[in-house]
Amino acid sequence: MPSTFTFLGTGTSAGIPIIACDCPVCQSDDPRDQRTRASALITYTDTSNTTRNIFIDTSPDLRQQVLRHDLQTLDAIVYTHYHADHVFGLDDVRRFNAVMDRPIDIYAERSMLDWLHQTFNYIFDPHKNTNRSFIAQLTPNEVHEFQPFELFGKPWLPVRLMHGRLPILGFRIDNLAYCTDCSSLDPQTYTALENLDTLIIDALRYRHHPTHLTVDQALNIIDHLQPKKAYLTHIAHDISHADLEAKLPTTVHIAYDGLQIPLT
Numbered sequence: 001m002p003s004t005f006t007f008l009g010t011g012t013s014a015g016i017p018i019i020a021c022d023c024p025v026c027q028s029d030d031p032r033d034q035r036t037r038a039s040a041l042i043t044y045t046d047t048s049n050t051t052r053n054i055f056i057d058t059s060p061d062l063r064q065q066v067l068r069h070d071l072q073t074l075d076a077i078v079y080t081h082y083h084a085d086h087v088f089g090l091d092d093v094r095r096f097n098a099v100m101d102r103p104i105d106i107y108a109e110r111s112m113l114d115w116l117h118q119t120f121n122y123i124f125d126p127h128k129n130t131n132r133s134f135i136a137q138l139t140p141n142e143v144h145e146f147q148p149f150e151l152f153g154k155p156w157l158p159v160r161l162m163h164g165r166l167p168i169l170g171f172r173i174d175n176l177a178y179c180t181d182c183s184s185l186d187p188q189t190y191t192a193l194e195n196l197d198t199l200i201i202d203a204l205r206y207r208h209h210p211t212h213l214t215v216d217q218a219l220n221i222i223d224h225l226q227p228k229k230a231y232l233t234h235i236a237h238d239i240s241h242a243d244l245e246a247k248l249p250t251t252v253h254i255a256y257d258g259l260q261i262p263l264t
């Protein structure tokens, strides 16, 4: 099986269509304008030729995303940050525990692991649950900025992104980097993201936003880093897929839910 990056969800925190919105994008017939909340799937084979499925984030739309791609197994989850639109599908991974009959490793910074423990205390402190219930089994692993960790034979490099004032993580895997939810990159991240084949980067909308890149800001970073290809993600309903796609440079595209690209 070829190594693949799958855009499970490419929408901003409200998803598209947004609840009770009659704007042209929320009403669009183009399936690429329907966006679930941001998360990604990376698939590759390990040294024993076993296929491994790794999630980046667990969006509230995780169940729908998993069913769409008919996923049968989940080997690890890597987290960018603790915002609700990137986390609150976590409960549904319990089904993978049941199918595979084993815990799932999760990878995040210490602050994120602490937040998960507090928020999902029924998962991380199951002995305190009043009733025995069907809960996820997760094994926490701490990661650190700019210190690569190995997942099934591939190094993953956490890079520092600034999401407004909140420091969060992006990841470089081989020559692909995933940088959702950012308004700027740490200076060291520019060095870490040299010579990419594929850069995936936040481009929320055209107008300024305090915690996300605009389309123009994302294009400036792409111009600086010069990846062979780039994809914009975490898109708000201000952006019509077809309209923006037509205006972008030939090496830049807007992602859409379900899009799969080679992991190189």
Ligand SMILES: [Zn+2]
Pocket (backbone or CB within 6 Å): 012, 013, 038, 083, 085, 086, 181, 234
């Ligand atoms: Zn987000």
Ligand SMILES: [Zn+2]
Pocket (backbone or CB within 6 Å): 017, 018, 021, 022, 023, 024, 025, 026, 027, 237
């Ligand atoms: Zn709308």
Ligand SMILES: [Zn+2]
Pocket (backbone or CB within 6 Å): 081, 083, 163, 181
């Ligand atoms: Zn966020």
